[in-house]
Amino acid sequence: MTSFDLYQDLILDYARSTRGRGQVEHPTGRGQGRVASCGDQALVTVRVEGGIVTEAKVDCNGCAVSLASAAMLIETVEGKSVDQARHAVGSAIAVFRGEREVASEAVIEPLAGIHRLPSRLKCASLSWHAMLAALDDSESPGN
Template sequence: MSRPESAAELSALYQDLILDHYRRPRNKGALENADTRVEMKNPLCGDEIALQVAFDGNTVSDLRFSGRGCSISQASASMMTQLVKGKEAEEIKAIGRRFRDLMLGDASAAGEKELGQLRALSGVARFPARVKCALLAWNALETALAERST
């Protein structure tokens, strides 16, 4: 039986950029004057995230995250906060949809510029057990956006 992960796939998963975000997460900490706070847990592995979002109309003016988890969940959250800050809700939702496509192995998503550094996470698609780690922050953000719109 062949293992699902070759050495090349492992290297693709743990790129320097991902380890850099894991060890020096951007936008980590508490956000004063946040409008929304969402907590999410991954019950399987114990990863947890608390996301605080400040809005200016429909625009995410600032956001911070806290919590702990594996390199994939932390890097994904860090990259996400950098990418969506200053963007409008609809645009963020569209990026989120494409990021989900990327995690489901849609190769075309890997070429899309609007995903920015998140494209470094494309290797996660080869590790089905880890996809939920990469999506944890996005689930929190989408919940925050949904709460804002109601």
């Protein structure tokens, strides 16, 4: 296992960012995630208008890694179509798992090495899984 600087400044800058924290008013979709080992939770709310993710937020009580990752998530999906957002989220989860290379200049680049710390993988991917659930919820028949 090679070393990975979990607490590099860029990750902490994202963790300190308040962008996308909280809950969207009148969301069209909601998704929840929970890490069983520590009890951390994330609630993702999205508003999709005309097939575009116009607003997304994460309500999360987690560690710096999960907070940073949540901020990166919002930066990744806002303004994208639902299909593009879903694809981007799936790709990011694959990067976190070490299953694919990170694209150049991708917002998640600072967390691309998280697969070298398996115990923290869930912190990084918590809100991303919740986002997939929120996007599905947004497209469910009730919405």
